[in-house]
Amino acid sequence: MASVWEYANPVKFIRTTDRVMPWLWAGSAICLVVGLVWGFFFTPDDFRQGSTVKIIYLHVPSALMAINAWLMMLVASLIWIVRRHHVSALAARAAAPVGAVMTVIALATGAFWGQPIWGTWWVWDPRLTSFLILFLFYLGYIALWSAIEDDDSAADLTSILCLVGSVFALLSRYAVNFWNQGLHQGASLSLDKEENVADVFYFPLLVCIAGFVLLFIALVFLRTQTEIRARRTRVLLARERQG
Amino acid sequence: MTPDLGKYAVSVLSSYGVSIALIVVLVAWSVMRARRVRSALERIETRVRRNG
Numbered sequence: 001m002a003s004v005w006e007y008a009n010p011v012k013f014i015r016t017t018d019r020v021m022p023w024l025w026a027g028s029a030i031c032l033v034v035g036l037v038w039g040f041f042f043t044p045d046d047f048r049q050g051s052t053v054k055i056i057y058l059h060v061p062s063a064l065m066a067i068n069a070w071l072m073m074l075v076a077s078l079i080w081i082v083r084r085h086h087v088s089a090l091a092a093r094a095a096a097p098v099g100a101v102m103t104v105i106a107l108a109t110g111a112f113w114g115q116p117i118w119g120t121w122w123v124w125d126p127r128l129t130s131f132l133i134l135f136l137f138y139l140g141y142i143a144l145w146s147a148i149e150d151d152d153s154a155a156d157l158t159s160i161l162c163l164v165g166s167v168f169a170l171l172s173r174y175a176v177n178f179w180n181q182g183l184h185q186g187a188s189l190s191l192d193k194e195e196n197v198a199d200v201f202y203f204p205l206l207v208c209i210a211g212f213v214l215l216f217i218a219l220v221f222l223r224t225q226t227e228i229r230a231r232r233t234r235v236l237l238a239r240e241r242q243g
Numbered sequence: 244m245t246p247d248l249g250k251y252a253v254s255v256l257s258s259y260g261v262s263i264a265l266i267v268v269l270v271a272w273s274v275m276r277a278r279r280v281r282s283a284l285e286r287i288e289t290r291v292r293r294n295g
Contacts, residue, residue, distance in 0.1 A: 051248040054255050058262045101269045105262045112258040116251050226277045229284045236287050
């Protein structure tokens with residue numbers, strides 16, 4: 001059986017991801033279109049929140065991906081620190097802008113949702129605040145990669161930053177449970193059926209989440225390929241300069 | 244067909260507009276950068292092979 005570490009070989013990684021990416025793009029497009037159309041056009045209004053409940057199909061999946069993108073970067077960073085596989089460090093770098101955009105979508109849709117329901121665009125609620133800090137960590141992570149010329153040093157330092165930022169990624173997920181204060185409600189999805197959103201919202205939401213997950217994987221594969229090629233370009237140019 | 248969003252229309256439509264625009268920009272940026280970097284690498288590899 002093939003070992004997962006085979007994919008640390010850039011050529012093998014590019015060859016394999018090239019094969020699966022068309023399926024990922026197609027799957028994400030289908031899930032997003034079906035989920036969003038289903039949620040927007042074919043679900044009823046909530047008896048308390050009215051039509052703003054339709055924002056859930058963007059807000060929950062993007063918030064979920066904002067946190068999980070950072071956790072994926074954490075795993076990739078740990079692999080870099082322990083095993084020194086360049087592909088894992090480059091995958092973490094590739095995921096950061098995707099995670100940052102997901103965080104912006106979660107913050108923006110949250111503000112659009114909060115304004116009519118809470119009467120304010122923003123409140124220094126534990127979950128909102130930890131999400132804002134997570135966004136700042138994303139920006140810092142992206143800036144640190146760009147600021148350091150040597151790829152290995154950049155990977156080392158950004159990996160440490162990623163470990164520190166993981167505290168806020170977890171806080172933004174569990175802030176509601178840790179501090180029983182603030183406006184933000186508890187989790188919309190739960191293994192406990194009583195706590196879940198109603199089925200009429202739940203199923204289109206699951207399709208949207210699947211769409212966001214597939215989109216994230218497709219984007220990370222594409223962007224990791226790009227980072228591998230960009231790194232190879234830098235190496236070749238450096239060799240040329242040395243003669 | 245179009246749902247009646249009532250007094251929340253601006254909030255709901257803004258959410259969809261901003262989110263879809265951001266996703267489209269992210270995908271377009273990623274695809275364009277991928278093509279640019281790929282062709283730059285091919286150019287350099289061809290030059291390196293030619294120069295031995």
